[in-house]
Amino acid sequence: MAQIVIADVDVYDPGIGGTRTLRFATQSYTTGPTDTPANTFYDGRIQQPANISRTCFSDAKTTGRTQIGYGDMVLVNNDGALDSLLAYSFAGRAITIKLGVVAPNSNRVPTWVTVIKGTMEQAELSWQKVTIRVRDRQQDVAKPLQQVRYAGSNTLLGGVLNGLEGVANDLKGKPKPQVFGRVFNVAPPQVNTDRRIYQVHAGSALSALLAAYDRGAPLTAGAVYSSQADMEANAPTAGQYRVWNDATAGCSVRLGSAPTGTVTVDAVQGAAVTNRTVGQLYSQILQAAGISPSDINSADITALDAAAPYEAGVYAPYDQDITALELLDTLCASVGAWYGCDASGVFRIGQIAVPSGAAVGTITATDILKIERVSSRDPGVGIPAWKMKIGYQRIYSVQNDLTAAVIDARKAYLAEEYRRVESSDASVKTANLTSPELEFLTVLASASDAAAEADRRLAIYKVRRDMYQLTIRVDAPLAAALDIGKIVTLQVARFGMSAGKNFLVIGIRTNMRGYQFDLTLWG
Structure with a gap:
């Protein structure tokens, strides 16, 4: 399959006192009459497409701060034809990058997949190239x-x-x-x-x-x-x-x-x-x-x-x-949720839970270029936990210097930032002698809700969970469906997965040159 990457880059042009759209591709290309935009030329100057990396959390974790993805798009400028871009403003403007695949018997008409709809930092111009750092829209709330x-x-x-x-x-x-x-x-x-x-x-x-x-x-x-x-x-x-x-x-x-x-x-x-x-x-x-x-x-x-x-x-x-990013991190951590932007620039949110329901696709050995089972970097390093503690009803001003009129119960309440509930299963320690106790702090308001969340998380983390990092080559339909928070089936003749096992996609990196995806799977 042949492929092409195109980019629509919005900039502010002081010469016209407004915005214009610059269009680039990995090879010179003119869109067809039914494309959007139609009959439009894309200058073949993309040397390096922006390989976007997005994860629910930091590497090999299912908790913590949601990560922002970005990459650099590099344009060839050996002839100086792009020198005029120095006058344009890129910062905070929109960029859309699409991957087109030309399948056999398609009359050379690409099937387009939007890889990222994001924003940019200011472009850097050197003697031979223009470098544009592409940012996930999540950066808009940082x-x-x-x-x-x-x-x-x-x-x-x-x-x-x-x-x-x-x-x-x-x-x-x-x-x-x-x-x-x-x-x-x-x-x-x-x-x-x-x-x-x-x-x-x-x-x-x-x-x-x-x-x-x-x-x-x-x-x-x-x-x-x-x-x-x-x-x-x-x-x-x-x-x-x-x-x-x-x-x-x-x-x-x-x-x-x-x-x-x-x-x-x-x-x-x-x-x-x-x-x-x-x-x-x-x-x-x-x-x-x-x-x-x-x-x-x-x-x-x-x-x-x-x-x-x-x-x-x-x-x-x-x-x-x-x-806003800090508030969202605190808020979403309260129910084990991740958040971020999808390829179209829409803000998404989902809860880390044992994968269930229909998968968007199946990954088999023929799709895999590289695979490795990796160790969890979660608290407890992946050892099944026997006890879950949840902090709730956070008070924003911890106080110890109180008037004599304050009753003892309130004095104790004001001395601690969080109240706590627990959920446990001592049987987990039978097989796991070093089974840890895990604690998560939340901004949930009530003890009953915190107890329900403690039960939910214990059910997740008292069982061994697996994590894999793999590089795959996919077709256009699966590429369009893959994203963080989606469920995929991994079917390989190792680790009991011959019949297939469902996993949650918690990390994804696109490599548009090879039509490859690097995935982190958990389940």
């Missing part, structure tokens, strides 16, 4: 989530500060906080020191501010405010707090007395538990980071909600520039 900052513009009127923006020497330039789901004991910024006003959440109304505390002691809720002016004009009575919750300004709370220590709150964003699952919060965070809902796979979220309908919550504080 930036500070909250772009709205405190202005530090509170004004002094009648000897008292007015406004909710802080002043130059406390909050100016710091990100405004955001709540996703249900969070416990977060410490909001004091946005008006004279009026003892704290902002819990910016940009939209909270579903509820559940409680407020001063140095660990609960305060009494007063009547809600009707407006910012109402809040600034009318103080609560001593020992109380009152809330102003606004659809655009967010949620703020004013205290009736000067606090004796750290002020914290419990808060909820999302009208019902079904709005506060990991799947729903994943979508909300992506959208807060600027990702269009149409670029988020809704079927994945529905499937994850069914598998893990648990209430969760994460908090973007005011005192650090936390990225």
